[in-house]
Amino acid sequence: MSYIGSLDQGTSSTRFMIFDKAGRVVGQHQLEHRQILPNAGWVEHDAFEIWQRAQDVIAGALKQADLLGSDLVGIGITNQRETIAIWDKKTGHPLSNAIVWQDTRTGDFLSALTPEQCKTITFKTGLAIAPYFSGSKINWLINNVPAIQSAIIDGRALVGTIDSWLLWNLSGGVRGGVHATDVTNASRTLLMNLETLSWDEELLKIFSVPIEILPEIRSSSEIYAYTDPAGPFGTSIPIAGILGDQQAAMVGQVCFDRGESKTTYGTGNFALLNTGTEIVRSKNGLLT
Template sequence: MSLLHVRYIGSLDQGTSSTRFMIFDHGGKVVGQHQVEHRQILPQAGWVEHDANEIWERTQESIVGALKQADILGSDLAGIGITNQRETTVVWDVTTGEPLSNAIVWQDTRSTEFLAGLSQDEQTTIRFKTGLTIAPYFAGSKMNWLLTNVPAARGVN
């Protein structure tokens, strides 16, 4: 294979405290990497949020930084693998693509009271249909909180 046809693989790790992009050559060697931290927003006890626009900006910064370090173009990437921060939940405006609120991070426990109020039958149904335990970690209770507390998430302006 000529050097003109060498392709690379990108790896995007969008984590809880930072976003990192790494570029690997065909032998698995890291040829470029860049990591950028983002803010943790803690509006009250048990709440953990991220600014979704900031996450997007940090993602772009990390990709550009790694491409520069590797001295390649985005078109030199054969593909990109993506990991994310688990059950962090955000809703966007269907028209503008803008987030309707901060993202609720996987560590956030604001839905604990809602979950404690579920009847045994409701808990059993959730476990049966999803295979998940009843915990504020999962996105369903976060989405319930967003739909209850962010009018725009329900389509109300």
């Protein structure tokens, strides 16, 4: 029998689940990670700890199901969105703690943006001007962590949301890991243009983010890479899908048609509505 695996990396824990062809859960394992709170309004995670937890839950679920990695036909990744990590592609080590979506330290930077810049950002991204999103977090890390500045100059720095960090490690890390993300995660950075589904030069300039350190944006459903046989699966299997956690919940609730919506109660409360294939810009402060 063939199985598929789902790696769910959330704000407070990481979980791996294995499903059979009928959609039944045959194995799962979940572990929490630390919440690092160095200052008021600051929330950080240790990206290396998250990677360790990912390896441990994969091993735990396979053991519970009495399966080998080779029994899986593919895996997918879903993740906490907006949380940003920057790492050294030569050593594989994070260059700082990851800044979590809940973190509000970049409020002053965003308050200093001009009205024209705010208008440009909102129109191109469909998002609000808020420290919640990744762009200002990347800007803060570049400007406040000397190790990141040096790594960018030396061409060693890679940045990404947690899906990118996990994908890079699962596909080999320093041994040729793939640096990519999907459109749902990229759309939450304040750096992706909703119309082109690509990194936007004007937005990158506003946030002073060099495009060279960003992951390639891909669709949510495709084979991104194959797992490294030296990794937790012990074999090469396709990593065939990535979705931000709230969009993944939409798929899980089968909200495939325009007008269908879901609400998820987790670390926060998130309501999403399927507006179809055309961009619908809110006139009342909702995100697009």
